[in-house]
Amino acid sequence: MALWRGSACAGFLALAVGCVFLLEPELPGTALRSLWSSLRLGPAPVPPGSLSPESRLAAAWDALIVQPARRWRRVAVGVNACVDVVISGVKLLQALGLSPGSGRDHAVLHSRSDLEEAFVHFMGKGAAAERFFSDRETFHDIAQAASEFPGAQHYVGGNAALIGQKFAANPDLKVLLCGPIGPKLHELLDDNVFVPPESLQEEDEFHLILEYLAGEEWGPFKAPQANRFIFSHDLSNGAMNMLEVFVSSLEEFQPDLVVLSGLHMMEGQSKELQRKRLLEVVTSISDIPTGIPVHLELASMTNRELMSSIVHQQVFPAVASLGLNEQELLFLSQSASGPHASLSSWDGVPDVGMVSDILFWILKEHGRSKSRSSDLTRIHFHTLVYHILATVDGHWANQLAAVAAGARVAGTQACATETIDTNRVSLRAPQEFMTSRLEPGSRIVLNPNKPVVEWHREGVTFHFTPVLVCKDPVRTVGLGDAISAEGLFYSEAYPD
Numbered sequence: 001m002a003l004w005r006g007s008a009c010a011g012f013l014a015l016a017v018g019c020v021f022l023l024e025p026e027l028p029g030t031a032l033r034s035l036w037s038s039l040r041l042g043p044a045p046v047p048p049g050s051l052s053p054e055s056r057l058a059a060a061w062d063a064l065i066v067q068p069a070r071r072w073r074r075v076a077v078g079v080n081a082c083v084d085v086v087i088s089g090v091k092l093l094q095a096l097g098l099s100p101g102s103g104r105d106h107a108v109l110h111s112r113s114d115l116e117e118a119f120v121h122f123m124g125k126g127a128a129a130e131r132f133f134s135d136r137e138t139f140h141d142i143a144q145a146a147s148e149f150p151g152a153q154h155y156v157g158g159n160a161a162l163i164g165q166k167f168a169a170n171p172d173l174k175v176l177l178c179g180p181i182g183p184k185l186h187e188l189l190d191d192n193v194f195v196p197p198e199s200l201q202e203e204d205e206f207h208l209i210l211e212y213l214a215g216e217e218w219g220p221f222k223a224p225q226a227n228r229f230i231f232s233h234d235l236s237n238g239a240m241n242m243l244e245v246f247v248s249s250l251e252e253f254q255p256d257l258v259v260l261s262g263l264h265m266m267e268g269q270s271k272e273l274q275r276k277r278l279l280e281v282v283t284s285i286s287d288i289p290t291g292i293p294v295h296l297e298l299a300s301m302t303n304r305e306l307m308s309s310i311v312h313q314q315v316f317p318a319v320a321s322l323g324l325n326e327q328e329l330l331f332l333s334q335s336a337s338g339p340h341a342s343l344s345s346w347d348g349v350p351d352v353g354m355v356s357d358i359l360f361w362i363l364k365e366h367g368r369s370k371s372r373s374s375d376l377t378r379i380h381f382h383t384l385v386y387h388i389l390a391t392v393d394g395h396w397a398n399q400l401a402a403v404a405a406g407a408r409v410a411g412t413q414a415c416a417t418e419t420i421d422t423n424r425v426s427l428r429a430p431q432e433f434m435t436s437r438l439e440p441g442s443r444i445v446l447n448p449n450k451p452v453v454e455w456h457r458e459g460v461t462f463h464f465t466p467v468l469v470c471k472d473p474v475r476t477v478g479l480g481d482a483i484s485a486e487g488l489f490y491s492e493a494y495p496d
Helices: 002-023 029-038 053-064 089-095 112-125 136-147 159-168 183-188 243-253 263-268 271-286 304-312 326-335 352-366 399-415 479-489
Strands: 074-078 082-088 129-133 153-157 174-178 206-212 227-232 257-261 294-297 321-325 378-382 386-392 425-427 432-434 443-445 453-457 460-466 468-470
Touching: 053 399, 053 425, 053 468, 074 159, 074 243, 082 089, 082 136, 082 183, 089 112, 089 136, 089 206, 112 129, 112 136, 112 227, 129 136, 129 263, 136 206, 153 159, 153 183, 159 174, 159 257, 159 294, 159 479, 174 243, 243 271, 257 479, 263 271, 263 304, 271 304, 294 479, 304 326, 321 326, 321 479, 326 352, 352 378, 352 386, 352 432, 352 460, 378 399, 378 479, 386 399, 386 479, 399 460, 399 468, 399 479
Parallel strands: 074 174, 074 257, 082 206, 129 227, 257 294, 294 321, 321 378
Antiparallel strands: 082 153, 206 227, 378 386, 386 460, 425 468, 432 443, 453 460
């Protein structure tokens, strides 16, 4: 009888606590769980609304991401394009008979040994990198072995082609792509991408994408996160051969947004050719009618003089928008004597305050102001665990939606899912951070229910959002290009 009374009493209390969960969901969860556990009835039921941080963040994004009032209709993209051969870096290098030695970076790769040293150097850091391979014959042999390797995959490659391909996923957009388009690449492109006949060539340019997984080991090296090492012997893109075709195509195509990329490919060229082409880039951009924004997508570089020239030789003032990641941002600051330039590399997750300082400096030193006629008013920064959009006030709208959309596509594309799968992603952004390291700034505490944080600094507005990082990424190549394209798709530029 006593046993029956005890069970009945426990059952009644369990029912009562369950009712409290349902009728008073706003009560502190810790109090409810404590009451339940005191009854020793097993795991507490999940109260309504107590979803995981990842689920709450994804739902909040969906509510925030709205279309801009004025959408792009025609987007022109140029000028680097190629075929990406994606393969396991460790397996390919093993098949080439290489073994891991001491990791060491090389600005230019001259041999298989240089390739092995540079690959393990960046694999050990979990950092992305891109290098030029100078020996044509050796590269051709490696490329052929990679292309025929079991499991090798062929994709659209090159920043311009990848951005164009991402834009083409929107059926309402007309997309023009100019670049060295060979037969394999032309076959891979979306039907919605228009390629001028002058862009077609008989042979493809191949880029080899050596991927590695988080935790993957080779000898003494272990990757802290998934990433990739890219290398090529790409002369067409390196000389920006399609720049003139690109510019001449704009008059007939009549775009309302222009996206330019490929300047980093000039690292394998002589200084004289670099200076000449940069001047021609500036002249070409200047010929684009006023009112059509130009976005410049940067990529991994090692030549500080070339980066400094891009910053100072009127390229930055000629474009309205920039897209770049943490490696490119710090290298830019180092090359142009910006904030935190003494930092040799990021120590883990890039400090939000430092990133904010550099973005602010770029817009203040090279962006539009009352005393400067620069067109630069927007920067989209992306790193693995968070994104920041910085804009000069009064020139861009819908940036809250744009930064959220860019972060959302990072999670879906890396996991190869249509929507965010909250079981396959994790929230790794800093839980709190300072908005500046050079000024007092503000301390921000992350709230997954309100994932886009906004702050202001002397006429510049910052929008920050975390990224839901894919735990088992299917493919890392092209994430930055997809992020920039998605952010631009949801952006609205105010007419001048």
